[in-house]
Amino acid sequence: MPLYEYYCDPCHGVFEELRPMREATEAVPCPDCYEDADRIMPTSFSAFTFRDGYPRKIPDDNTYWHLGNKVSKRVTGGKPNEHPEVNKPTPAKRLTRGERSALRDMREVAARGELVDMYSNPIGPSEVTAAYKRRDVIKKGVPRR
Numbered sequence: 001m002p003l004y005e006y007y008c009d010p011c012h013g014v015f016e017e018l019r020p021m022r023e024a025t026e027a028v029p030c031p032d033c034y035e036d037a038d039r040i041m042p043t044s045f046s047a048f049t050f051r052d053g054y055p056r057k058i059p060d061d062n063t064y065w066h067l068g069n070k071v072s073k074r075v076t077g078g079k080p081n082e083h084p085e086v087n088k089p090t091p092a093k094r095l096t097r098g099e100r101s102a103l104r105d106m107r108e109v110a111a112r113g114e115l116v117d118m119y120s121n122p123i124g125p126s127e128v129t130a131a132y133k134r135r136d137v138i139k140k141g142v143p144r145r
Contacts, residue, residue, distance in 0.1 A: 008037040103129060109140055120144040
């Protein structure tokens with residue numbers, strides 16, 4: 001059954017009613033004042049068509065709709081309910097100049113064999129960056145043998 005809009009003149013109210021098409025032109029009692037209300041043209045209208053399995057708004061402007069957002073191309077693969085234009089991945093955090101300098105200094109200390117983790121296990125120069133990104137405890141000390 002289609003949804004129609006009606007206007008009540010005594011209380012100046014607009015309301016919607018689900019009615020069969022054969023009864024669309026007949027007056028409907030207003031839900032507020034119970035007076036007969038006449039049908040009006042819709043105050044809002046939106047139409048979609050489906051192309052390539054995605055809804056497109058009419059008139060068609062060669063864009064797609066993905067979960068309520070307009071996108072320029074349809075999704076091809078990836079995770080379900082995610083679109084690369086809507087769900088943009090966050091870029092990897094870049095290290096600051098101070099962090100890069102500290103890592104360089106830690107690699108030098110690790111090359112001399114004086115860098116350990118919190119359990120006094122030795123850390124090699126190639127393991128410094130990975131340990132720093134994992135936020136491991138890194139300290140200068142003599143490794144336990």
